[in-house]
Structures are given as structure tokens and as C-alpha cells.
Amino acid sequence: MYVIDTSAVFLRKIPENSVTVPEVVDEIIDEESKLYFQISNVRVECSQPEYVLRIKRVAKETGDVHRLSNTDVKVLAKALELKEKGFEVSIVTDDYSIQNVAKVIGVGIESIIQKGISKAFKWVKVCKGCGRKVEGDVCPVCGSEVVLRRVRSEKARRSRSKSKKAKRKGFDDWRDS
Numbered sequence: 001m002y003v004i005d006t007s008a009v010f011l012r013k014i015p016e017n018s019v020t021v022p023e024v025v026d027e028i029i030d031e032e033s034k035l036y037f038q039i040s041n042v043r044v045e046c047s048q049p050e051y052v053l054r055i056k057r058v059a060k061e062t063g064d065v066h067r068l069s070n071t072d073v074k075v076l077a078k079a080l081e082l083k084e085k086g087f088e089v090s091i092v093t094d095d096y097s098i099q100n101v102a103k104v105i106g107v108g109i110e111s112i113i114q115k116g117i118s119k120a121f122k123w124v125k126v127c128k129g130c131g132r133k134v135e136g137d138v139c140p141v142c143g144s145e146v147v148l149r150r151v152r153s154e155k156a157r158r159s160r161s162k163s164k165k166a167k168r169k170g171f172d173d174w175r176d177s
């Protein structure tokens, strides 16, 4: 059995026998992903408060508590609950903090994308209104809706700004001549 996080939906990598939590469903906002989610027959179940508490306790110990979103905690709580009910369960995720806590609670991990690609891209929550990176579901600055966006990681961004600089240099050269 698999517990999926939101990136499994965006990357079209939902395995059979998948379960998720309502918080993940709330993050699926584009129509194509919604459709993909619907045809994938994922079971949606709420996380139980006792397991949420236990995950938070573990995450505090591992130092992941501030890196985990509310949704991440709920996904982990669902995995812990299924494991204790006797299911063999893995979490489908590329989030390092989820993976870290999953290891501690003895839950398996299925990485979604190959290492090279997961290094180049990561998911962040971004405000639809002002574009800030935010933690919650609503922007604390402008109150707009928050969406999940795939962004270039540090490494990829660095090489990108280098090429930007090169372009600018080209422009300056042109202007000088």
C-alpha cells in the first residue's frame, strides 16, 4: 500500500493501491492534475489526531518539524497509522524531511524522480497574489491563495543566472560599439 504526497500527483506517479489525505487533495488545483487524480482511484482518508501528535513528536526529535508542512505531517500520520494496522506501506515522495521521518517510524519510501532530476527541481509553496514563498495555505502578507510550484534548485538557478549575465554582457557590448 502507498501513501502519496502532492508531488506524486503533479508528476503523474500514483501507484495502484494508493491512499492520501484531504490536505493533499486541496493542493491539487490545476484541471489536468485533478483529472489524473480522479482516474487514479486514490482512497482519501483523514489522519487521526493521535498519529499526527506522534509524528510531530518524532519530527521535533529529528529536527524536521519546521521543514514539514501541515500536509506533510498528515501524510506521515496516515502512513504510521496504516503501518500499525498491519499494512506494509511506503510513502511516495521526494521530500527529504518526509523521507527522514519515515525512516525513523519504520515506513518505506518510494522516490518519484531520479536523483539528477530531483536535484535540479524542487517544490515550493508560492502565493498566487504576490509571489512570495510561504508556509501555510493562505499568504500571510496579501491573503491570496497559495499554490505549489516546481522551481529550479540552487544549482540549476546558478547556471541560469550565469547565462543571464552572459546575455547582459552581450547587450552591453552591443551598446558600447
Ligand SMILES: [Zn+2]
Binding pocket: 127, 128, 129, 130, 131, 132, 139, 140, 141, 142, 143, 144
Ligand atoms: Zn501574497
